[in-house]
Amino acid sequence: MTRTRLHAWAIVAFLAGEWSRYVWGWRAVGAAAATVAVLAVGCLVWYRDRRSLLVTAASLACGIVVGTVWAARQPAHPSAPPGVRDVIAGEVQSVKVSHRRTEIMVAVRREGEDAHRCHYQALVFVERGPRVDAGQWVEADGAFVASDRAPTAMDIMSPLELFDGRVRVLHRAPSLGERVTSWMASGMEDVSPADEREPIHLALSMVFGDTQGDLPQGVSSDFLAAGVTHLLVASGSNVGFALDMAAIPWQHLFGRACSRQRRVAYGIYALCVVWGFALVCGFQLAVLRAACGATYSIAAGICGRRVHGYTVLWSSAWMAGVLDPGDLLTPSMLLSFYAAFAVCEAGALWHRTRTGRWERAVEARACVTHRVRRMGASLARAFIITAVVDAYMVPVLWWMFQQWTPYGALSTAILEPTVEVLMPVIVLWSLMAGIAHAWPWPPITWCADGMSRLGCAAMSAVLWFVHCVASWHGSLRSLVPVSFAGACALVLGLVAVAHARVPQRHG
Amino acid sequence: MASSVREMGGEHRVKDAAEPRREAFWGEDDAGWGLAEDEGHLPVWTGESMETEAIGRHEGRESFFARLRSSARYLRIVLLVGLAAGAAWFASRHVTMSSSALHSAPSTSETQSAVVQGTDAEAANTTTLQVDVHGDVRHPGLVTLQEGARVRDAIRAAGGFLHAADAADVNQAALVWDGEEIDIPAATAVDAASQPQSGVQDVGLALAAASPSEHEVSTTSRDGTGGRARKHALTAGQKININTADLETLETLPGVGPKRAAAILAYRQAHGPFRDLESLRHVKGIGEKTLAKWKDLITFGAPGDASSAGRQAP
Numbered sequence: 004m005t006r007t008r009l010h011a012w013a014i015v016a017f018l019a020g021e022w023s024r025y026v027w028g029w030r031a032v033g034a035a036a037a038t039v040a041v042l043a044v045g046c047l048v049w050y051r052d053r054r055s056l057l058v059t060a061a062s063l064a065c066g067i068v069v070g071t072v073w074a075a076r077q078p079a080h081p082s083a084p085p086g087v088r089d090v091i092a093g094e095v096q097s098v099k100v101s102h103r104r105t106e107i108m109v110a111v112r113r114e115g116e117d118a119h120r121c122h123y124q125a126l127v128f129v130e131r132g133p134r135v136d137a138g139q140w141v142e143a144d145g146a147f148v149a150s151d152r153a154p155t156a157m158d159i160m161s162p163l164e165l166f167d168g169r170v171r172v173l174h175r176a177p178s179l180g181e182r183v184t185s186w187m188a189s190g191m192e193d194v195s196p197a198d199e200r201e202p203i204h205l206a207l208s209m210v211f212g213d214t215q216g217d218l219p220q221g222v223s224s225d226f227l228a229a230g231v232t233h234l235l236v237a238s239g240s241n242v243g244f245a246l247d248m249a250a251i252p253w254q255h256l257f258g259r260a261c262s263r264q265r266r267v268a269y270g271i272y273a274l275c276v277v278w279g280f281a282l283v284c285g286f287q288l289a290v291l292r293a294a295c296g297a298t299y300s301i302a303a304g305i306c307g308r309r310v311h312g313y314t315v316l317w318s319s320a321w322m323a324g325v326l327d328p329g330d331l332l333t334p335s336m337l338l339s340f341y342a343a344f345a346v347c348e349a350g351a352l353w354h355r356t357r358t359g360r361w362e363r364a365v366e367a368r369a370c371v372t373h374r375v376r377r378m379g380a381s382l383a384r385a386f387i388i389t390a391v392v393d394a395y396m397v398p399v400l401w402w403m404f405q406q407w408t409p410y411g412a413l414s415t416a417i418l419e420p421t422v423e424v425l426m427p428v429i430v431l432w433s434l435m436a437g438i439a440h441a442w443p444w445p446p447i448t449w450c451a452d453g454m455s456r457l458g459c460a461a462m463s464a465v466l467w468f469v470h471c472v473a474s475w476h477g478s479l480r481s482l483v484p485v486s487f488a489g490a491c492a493l494v495l496g497l498v499a500v501a502h503a504r505v506p507q508r509h510g
Numbered sequence: 511m512a513s514s515v516r517e518m519g520g521e522h523r524v525k526d527a528a529e530p531r532r533e534a535f536w537g538e539d540d541a542g543w544g545l546a547e548d549e550g551h552l553p554v555w556t557g558e559s560m561e562t563e564a565i566g567r568h569e570g571r572e573s574f575f576a577r578l579r580s581s582a583r584y585l586r587i588v589l590l591v592g593l594a595a596g597a598a599w600f601a602s603r604h605v606t607m608s609s610s611a612l613h614s615a616p617s618t619s620e621t622q623s624a625v626v627q628g629t630d631a632e633a634a635n636t637t638t639l640q641v642d643v644h645g646d647v648r649h650p651g652l653v654t655l656q657e658g659a660r661v662r663d664a665i666r667a668a669g670g671f672l673h674a675a676d677a678a679d680v681n682q683a684a685l686v687w688d689g690e691e692i693d694i695p696a697a698t699a700v701d702a703a704s705q706p707q708s709g710v711q712d713v714g715l716a717l718a719a720a721s722p723s724e725h726e727v728s729t730t731s732r733d734g735t736g737g738r739a740r741k742h743a744l745t746a747g748q749k750i751n752i753n754t755a756d757l758e759t760l761e762t763l764p765g766v767g768p769k770r771a772a773a774i775l776a777y778r779q780a781h782g783p784f785r786d787l788e789s790l791r792h793v794k795g796i797g798e799k800t801l802a803k804w805k806d807l808i809t810f811g812a813p814g815d816a817s818s819a820g821r822q823a824p
């Protein structure tokens with residue numbers, strides 16, 4: 004067994020032990036251990052390598068220990084049985100208003116009169132109550148309800164407790180991320196020539212994610228229908244962008260990190276940037292996963308090693324599992340992991356497919372024709388990779404949301420590079436607006452005004468394009484529900500197509 | 511969609527930032543997650559090996575078959591995308607076909623958590639609506655929507671407004687019911703309404719004339735849910751489907767004015783469709799005498815039972 008496979012296998016064993024112990028208790032640990040043991044014995048027979056068996060046992064044991072510690076610190080299930088009055092408090096994830104009652108998804112972090120710590124998701128049913136928005140902290144008073152519905156695959160992976168009662172909004176001081184984004188938004192609104200809140204909030208959402216729900220519903224639904232909702236969510240690329248921006252002053256001041264000391268210094272600086280950005284983003288799950296991956300990559304870079312996409316993916320899963328095992332298999336985290344996997348797959352598939360002609364064409368003579376061809380080749384490459392990523396995403400989105408956006412690959416291929424270009428513009432815009440807000444010297448105000456006009460025009464163009472794509476016929480299609488097994492089968496089918504090999508004919 | 515090249519861009523840029531002089535992304539000998547090939551060892555009968563083989567045999571001369579083989583490297587991508595898109599397309603077709611059979615099934619209250627969790631077949635069996643959108647939209651016709659969709663979603667599914675000015679006349683935030691018909695008025699509807707066209711009359715004129723014709727009547731009504739235009743097939747002897755009728759249609763009932771019609775609509779929106787005559791008594795201002803008058807005038811079909819807004823054949 005190669006080192007990478009052993010690495011991945013050890014992480015799987017660790018996460019299986021930790022998650023099953025933390026979320027479902029000792030009985031689940033037994034089942035997980037039996038499954039892992041069978042697989043490990045199979046590996047032993049296949050590879051004739053005792054090392055894998057030892058690594059599996061050690062990883063599983065470590066996972067169980069860590070899961071036990073987590074279970075003692077933050078229980079993953081309510082302490083009160085169904086029907087008994089209880090009080091829970093947590094952050095609102097989403098709100099759905101139906102005909103008779105409001106359903107509030109709450110990430111519960113405190114429970115009981117003593118407000119002891121806990122970590123689980125609850126769906127709170129409320130007949131009447133105050134208006135509640137995502138991101139707010141609420142306290143619910145009522146009782147847990149036993150569900151009579153057969154548990155689904157998602158119920159098992161991400162348990163959801165049902166709670167019936169009344170809620171009241173808890174007034175908490177805004178977090179650092181909320182304060183930063185609010186300050187930037189107010190500064191940008193101040194220098195905006197017209198009252199253009201929509202482009203400003205869109206610009207900030209592209210950098211930090213739309214955590215506070217500032218964007219109008221129409222804009223969000225347009226992005227959903229155009230298949231580019233990920234542009235409004237902070238993810239791995241945002242972490243990479245933060246590193247890119249942070250690397251500019253570092254390289255100007257200290258040059259490239261050639262020696263070991265400089266690599267260490269730059270690594271520490273990069274880690275501060277990554278985790279600072281994650282803090283500003285409010286540790287959204289996708290950002291947390293990306294920050295974990297970035298940390299591993301940076302640490303490897305400090306040690307002078309190279310790591311590739313799959314290794315980063317496995318390592319980020321391990322780190323996220325250690326830091327937050329309760330959310331390891333929640334829909335957001337699953338989507339983040341799977342999207343990263345799909346991107347790795349698309350990159351690998353493209354790498355195997357290309358012949359080198361693309362690169363030669365790209366590096367050809369720098370005349371206008373060749374530049375146009377180069378741009379076309381880049382666009383085609385982006386479209387093909389995005390199409391493959393979207394193809395991989397179909398089973399998961401089908402299973403989770405029963406939706407499909409046929410034009411998602413096209414709009415992503417066009418908007419991705421556009422947003423990459425616009426990111427520095429947004430940063431300059433917010434910086435100039437902040438400076439002009441603090442020091443209204445005329446030249447600075449003019450620059451801020453110019454940046455504001457440019458930024459608003461660019462964001463309006465993005466909005467227009469997204470609206471156009473969203474308005475195309477059949478841009479958002481509903482699908483019949485598919486089971487977890489069906490989705491897994493489709494994923495396996497796609498992987499088989501991507502990796503299938505035809506036996507070589509000899510002679 | 512959560513899928514994103516940005517994810518990869520992020521990973522790559524993170525690595526680039528950590529190691530600016532890194533040369534190859536895929537060059538490590540232990541690359542891959544178990545199935546991926548190493549760069550230095552060409553996989554058998556993949557595109558690279560086929561091309562190499564062809565060049566070796568024919569000494570650089572690309573025969574027809576070699577070119578055919580070299581193009582096969584793209585076949586994998588085409589197959590991959592085709593498989594996913596085909597499966598999704600088939601599933602979306604199935605929704606369109608089956609929703610006509612399902613449209614009369616009422617929504618159950620136990621699907622909330624299923625919608626939130628959004629998983630598994632048996633948990634999400636009542637999540638689609640079908641509405642008929644026409645008027646000033648790009649692609650009029652039947653569209654399938656998720657439960658809880660609003661007029662805006664229906665318009666988008668029908669290709670969007672034909673003219674941007676149409677948006678001013680429509681309340682896009684209103685919830686839609688399964689089986690509803692939505693007619694988007696043109697921006698010039700006010701002018702057009704003053705000049706009756708063939709087959710299009712004002713609702714008041716039609717009622718006054720009590721015409722038995724099957725002409726459709728266009729109206730730009732603003733009901734309790736907002737200004738949304740619907741068509742009514744006004745035929746003599748028709749009954750009113752109380753679960754789909756809009757404000758104007760309800761006002762044609764004896765003893766119903768704008769206020770009571772609005773109360774019926776509000777109750778229906780808050781509590782769902784009426785099941786029978788008795789359930790109408792919960793609406794404020796409706797008593798036994800009123801219900802006795804309405805007994806032969808109204809029906810209680812599910813919202814999807816009527817193709818037109820509120821009127822049914824006797």
